Amino acid sequence: MIKNIKHKMIKNIKHKWLIKMCLCIVVTLIFSRQGYSQENNIAQYRIVTHSSSIDANQTGHLVVDGNSKTYWEAHYKDKNQFLLIDLNSKQKANTLTIEWGVNFATEYTISIISDHKSEEVFSTDNGIGGNQVLDLQGKEVQFVRIDISDVNDTVRGCSINEVVVLGQNNNRFKPSEVNQISANNLSLNNSKWRVQSTAMVNESVAEISNTGYNDTKWIPAKVPGTILGDYYNFGALPDPLYGDNMHQISDEFFSGNDFWYRTEVQFSSELANKKIYLNFSGINYKSDIYINGKQLGRIEGGFLRGEYEVSDFVNLDKPNTIAVLVHHNDNWVSGTFKILKKKLGSRISNGDMLGLDGPTSLASAGWNWLPIIKGRNNGIWNNVNFRVGGSISIKDPWVSTKFQSKDLKKADLTISTELKNSSSKAINGKLIARLNGKIRLEVAVTVAANETKTVILDKSKFSKLSIKKPKLWWPNGYGEQILQDLDLEFIVDGKISDKKNIKYGIRELEYKIQEGVLFIYCNNTRILLKGGNWGLPEAMMRMDYAGYDLRVKLHKDANFNMIRNWIGMTNHEEFYQACDKYGVLIFDDFWLANPKNGPNPNNLDLFMENAKDKIKWVRKHPSLAFYCGRNEGIPLLEYDQAMKKQTELLDGTRHYVQNSAAGTLSGYGPYEVKTPEWYFKRRGATLHSEIGIIAIPEIESLRKMMPKKDLWPISDMWSVHNYQDSRSHKYTDDLEERYGKATSAVDYSNKAQLLNYETGKAMFETLQSKQGSGMILWMSQSAWPSLICQLYDHYLEYTASYFAVKKGSSNIHAFWDIDRNEIRVANNTREDIKKATIKATIFDAQGNVVWSQEKPISITSTSVKTSFPLVHTPADKVLYLKLELTRKGKVLSDNFYWLENKNKNCLDLNDLPKADIKLNIVESSENNFYTAKIKLTNTSGNISLLNKIKLKDKVTGESILPVHFDDDYVSLLPNEVKTINIKVDKKYLKNKNVEMHLEGWNTKGLKLDINKK
Incomplete structure (x- = not known):
């Protein structure tokens, strides 16, 4: 019976013919393309939260997608369920319609919520399904909540096909803007696109791809971007990266449907009278390209470019329509081994059947460091633009370098480019090359009809290409990153058919196998490779030039000189440009994961078309170090042979390795935290492609990534954010054994920074000590809010690991080799260090000297040298070791360790007295940046550990990010002074009251106002 009706209600209609008639009327009113001026469905494409779903596909947001064929179905194990629809703001609602599914609620209540007040508008214990319409009489509503207590089916959960709320508001769906394309504006990278699932579109391809089609009700789209990102940006989904919201999103809807872009x-x-070309730099997974109803072609594979001449199909006197049909992956459905929802204790399940579709965004199938990304990052994820010119196009030019001798005084340059003739007749013309606007070269070329021709300019034809005293490009830490301009033009009958500019660097890489290990030399200098793996640039591919520039600079500032592009997941030109700019070499994988993480691709031709195209556009970058065929495995023979052949044929200047973890490289972690002793005994002598780090973030970031109720104790929500079986549990065990049992999330995070610092630094100090080829951290870039595998987190807040690794990777570095028990100095520069002094001192917590020694030292370039043994016996309490390398009064390197007590732990750090730190700030402006020189003075009689500077918004209390620090998490002896330099773009400070915070392990907190001017 009906328990309570507070407003007029149109009762459940029992007769089938009336149901159909009523539904017809409702659907006509709601979904007609006309008549929206008075009433709109204010629930359509709004955020919906469900209590549970039967699987990964039938999720809550499907009840507001305007399609009765999709539905939410709750899990059957618990009859108590709810559905919450967020209308985004208070809106006047006239009627509420619920189209119940086959499994309908029999006992439920419906409430509306506004201003945090809930009002029950309907309740029954005798629901009969069908279509239910409630008259809400213009009430203000922000949320609609349906609470379900019982259903009509004992073996299936409750299902709802559609929820419609009619109300009066400003229509969210605005007419599309038209792109204005001219010679000075050829880009289609903007938000003037629309996207819609083919399941929601009934019209023909011809209608959709022609001008005049009404796409007003489609989702606004941003290009470059992904379909999932567009729905989120429009407010149709909750933040997929917060809490467990990814599980609120239908996998089938986003991953198993094709989508149109217009x-x-x-x-x-x-x-007029120009050749017009339409260019796509990347669409995942496969796509059909149309203009004005004409299919231009198909792009197959997630990383293949496409260019189409559209001159004959465009109209200059009226708008033109570009339409792209993006096809979903063939193998998006998860295999039976895949863990779809992580919980504490869940086993690791990396990769999936998506490997069959390679190359595609394989990482988005989910790994131990990333959830399954709904939609698998399908969409127009890379740049789109027009090019205007003649029939000859300049394609993929690049410059290679060969030095005539080891002294680097003369470099021979070779310019290579392709010329493509898109016409049906041979064309004669001139290729003109200019280097830095100074050297001009010209060559006559004939390109046959429809031919793509390779043209090479070298010293055999042009003596000017032998450059005397060249300005060189160096990896970070070894010299400057001097980038120069190559400008190419192709002239036909006195007119420019095409022109192209690229940046190049004069540098030569050599590859030497020494004792079975691959070593890389640049400009005749051995490079100690220090870097990190990138899995995805960002979980939803939201990365532009500024984003890449910032993150690659963070790697440069951490003294890194290499990024591994793990299984080829980072493919924006802007990433390679940033690496060129900052001297960060790229260890570049093709798209093959560990064979255990999914099957081999099923189409060699498709794979190699993508691979050949990749080689052509990446080879121009001086930062590209070498190619790798497969992660942690040998590619199938035909793939291996094809990749090796094409890297030699299309590049020829770079090394190709089969396997990231065997042969001349090593890998396989470990991924759990080890003691510093372990690293010094077992790592550092090879080129090691993956060595794991946990790196729990700071408490503020933990609060950003999950609800407060899930912060403590450690819960399933931590597992959603990659707190995983074995590795993370071991991390917690190690943390609590060494630093004491954690009592809260704050305490856990604080203690984690101690462990982060110790272990992160040791990983790279062992490389410094053994002078192996290189160490590549797993991982350095955070693709999503995670509890593992990062140096800075997804919000760009540093962990202590960042500054530990920065310290351990210093180009000139004094350190303690715990295995040899020696104080050593590494010099990873091109200059010898002469007449320096190394000093080592052990202190107690009050700064009293326990032991000290100093000694003169000189170190040749790219080498390591022992100074003296450390004399140390573990004491009752933790002791502290400080190292300083100085020359002529200048500190070249300093270092700091806490030494475990005789019980092999550091528990007494919990008893350290609070230390007083005085701050002196000298503020200034540098163009658009706020800068400050901060002097920290320990005025107390106690050691002060891991002091961290933060800038915070006084109103919200949140950290201002990103901020660049030359050091942080610094430790100070009594009366010691340290200076930290910071730099932040003023746009992050605009309209904010900013204060500087000092925090530390045992430091009394400080807050100071800053001057932003």
Whole structure:
């Protein structure tokens, strides 16, 4: 019976013919393309939260997608379920319609919520399904909540096909903007696109891909981007990266459907009689390209470029339509081994059947460091633009270098480029090359009809390409990153058919196998490779030039000189440009994961078309170090042979390795935290492609990534954010054994920074000590809010690991080799260090000297040298070791360790007295940046550990990010003074009251206002 009706209700209609008639009327009112001016469905594409779903596909947001064929179905194990629809703001609602599914609620209540007040508008214990319409009489509503207590089916959960709320508001769906394309504006990278699932579109391809089609009700789309990102940006989904919201999103809807993109273009009349080309830099997974109803072609594979001449198909006197049909992955459905929802104790299940579709965004199938990304990052994820010119196109130019001798005084440059003739007749013309606007070269070229021709300019034809005293490009830490300009033009009958500019660096890489290990030399200098793995640039591919520039600079600032592009997941030109700019070499994988993480691709031809295209556009970058065929395995023979052949044929200047973890490289972690002794005994002598780090973030970031109720104790939500079986549990055990049992999330995070610092530094100090080829951290870039595998987190807040690794990777570095028990100095520069002094001192917690020694030392370039043994016996309490390398009064390197007590732990750090730190700040401006020189003075009689500077918004209390520090997490002896330099873009400070915070392990907190001017 009906328990309570507070407002007029149209009762459940029992007769089938009436149900159909009523539904017809409702659907007509709601979904008609006309008549939206008075009433709109204010629930459509709004955020919906469900209590549970029967699987990864039938999720809550499907009840507001405008399609009765999709539905939410709750899990059957618990009859108590709810559905919450967020209308985004208070809105006047006229009617609420619920289309119940086959499994309908029999006992439930419906409430509306506004201003944090809930009002029950309907309740029954005798629900009969069908279509239910409630008259809400214009009430203000922000949330609609349906609470379910019982259902009509004992073996299935409750299902709802659609929820419609009719109300009066400003229509969210605005007419699309038309792109205005001219010679000075050829980009289609913007938000003037629309996207929609083919499941929601009934019209023909011809209608959709022609001008005049009404796509007003489609989702606004940003290109480059992903389909999932577009729905989130429009407010149709909760933040997929917060809490367990990814489980609120239907996998089938986003991963198992094809999607249309549309945009309209108006060309300027100045483009009349010009050749117009449409270029796509990357669409995942496969796509059909249309303009004005004409199919231009198909792009197959997630990383293949496409260029189409559209001159004959465009109109200059009216808008033109570009439409792209993006096809979903063939093998998006998860295999039976895959863990779809992580819980504490869940086993690791990396990769999936998606490997069959390679190359595609394989990482988005989910790994131990990343959830399954719904939609698998399908969409137009890379740049789109027009090019205007003649029939000859300049394709993929690049410059290679060969030095005539070891003294680097003369470099021979070779310029290579392809010329493509898109016409049906041979064309004669001139290729003109200019280097830095100074050296001009010219060559006559004939390109046959429809031919793509390779043209090479070298010293055999042009003596000017032998450069005297060249300005060189060096990896980070070994010299400057001097980038120079190559400008190419192809002239036909006195007119420019095409022109191209690229940046190049004069440098030569050599590859030497020494005792079975691959070593890399740049410009005749051995490079100690220090770096990190990137799995994805960002979970939803939200990365532009500024984002790449910032993150690669963070690697440069951490004294890294290499990033591994793990299984080829980072493919934006802007990433390679940033690596060129900052001297960060790229260890570049193709798209093959560990064979255990999914099957081999099923189409060699598709794979190799993508691979050949990749080689052509990446080879121009001086930062590209070498190619790798497969992660942790040998590729199938035909793949291996094809990749090796094409890297030699299309590049020829770079090394190719089969396997990231065997042969001349090593790998396989470990991924759990080990003691510093372990690293010094067992790592550092090879080129090691993956060595794991946990790196729990700071408490503020923990609060950003999950609800407060899940912060403590450690819960399943931690597992959603990659707190995983064995590795993370071991991390916690090690943390509590060494630093004491954690009592809260704050305490856990604080203690984690101690462990982060110790272990992160040791990983790279062992490389410094053994002078192996290189160490590549697993991982350095955080693709999503995670509890593992990062130096800075997804919010760009540093962990202590960042500054530990920065310290351990210093180009000139004094350190303690715990295995040899020696104080050593590494010099990873091109200059010898002469007449320096190394000093080592052990202190107690009050700063009293326990032992000290100093000694003169000189170290040749790219080498390591022992100074003296450390004399140390573990005491009752933790002691502290400080190292300083000085020359002529200048500190070249300093270092700091806490030494475990005789019980092999550091528990007494919990008893350290609070230390007083005085701050002196000298503020200044540098262009658009706020800068400050901060002097920290320990005025107390106690050691002060891991002091960290933060800038915070006084109103919200949140940290201002990102901020660049030359050091942080610094430890101070009594009366010691340290200076930290910071730099932050003023745009992050705008309209904020900013204060500087000092925090530390045992430091009394400080807050100081800053001057932003």
